[in-house]
Amino acid sequence: MPNNPGNLFKQYTLILICPLLLIVCCFSKTTSFLGANFFHCPLLDWWFTHFTHLGDGIVAVLLVSCYFIVKKTTLAIKLLITFLFSGLVVQLLKALFQAPRPKTFFPENFYQYFIEGVTHSGFASFPSGHTTTAFAVAAMLSMNTSSRPICILTFLAAILVGYSRIYLGQHFVEDVATGIIIGVASSIFIDYGYKSYIVRGRAVGKNPSNQYERPAAI
Template sequence: MFVILLFAGLKKKRIVGALLFAFIVTGILVYVMKSVFSAPRPNLYFQEISFAYHHFVAGVSLYNSGSFPSGHTATAFAMATVLTLFSRKQKRTFLFFLAALLVGYSRIYLAQHFLLDVIVGMMLGALIGMFSFYMIVNKKFNIRFNRNFHKRQNAILRS
């Protein structure tokens, strides 16, 4: 959200639109996938197979379900992809994806996700980022409401 607010302050409407769209679509899609797959997180998985894993980071709350896919990684890659597609400088591209990779790495390091969760999150985020860029650049969201819209809608619903 910080990145979106930053570009909103700079009055970059197309970038803000693409980032916001990517953020929302990623959140919805990841939520649905987590509900469908309901995969255990590393903490619960290791308990279930009676494997004594002692490398958890102190002070980190460990969750038990909703591992697949990694939502943080998907969101980070969606944002990095959108910013890369709008950017004209290759050096920035490297930084965007380095930051996204570090997000993915942190999810594994903190024992919140498995490698597969992060890889799928990376692919999902990149695809959503490209889709968001396409939708905004090609003006697929050029929806305009006029004053009479609600009157016509109510008339249609009554009949």
């Protein structure tokens, strides 16, 4: 189906990532960071400080555990593999590039919106792990559901997690854009690989799963 939730999520991602990559190519990381942080207020500080935790690894692990508990084993396994694979890619890139976070990159007192106790310094900016996890989970859920509302809600939640990383001064735009690509690409790779494995197993009469779970409302 050309407009099933999984394909819609991919289309939404393409619409989102194209202008982000254009911004990354046309503007410096300082300019794009400041442009994305044109407005701050205490309410948004509080909101994004808490909402950003949806991109924590523990949230992904809890979600996987819930799907195991309700016997949606196939989806749980795909989510777990996607989370681990995308996380490994992120950690390898962080170790390779050791890019400074905004608080380390900017001179002292250059930027006034860093949140004490929330914004971290250091050299683990590229890419954004929270954004990667959020989009990896959202993409996998969308590719395994027949519900468009779930696709839309998970996509919007992932966007907000990604923006929260910039708002909180944890990452630059390029870090978030790369996280989106890694997260969605990992989900597509794992989902396609799993389905191909099932098809090959059936072809030789050795299906590794008792029953392939077709996309259904989550």
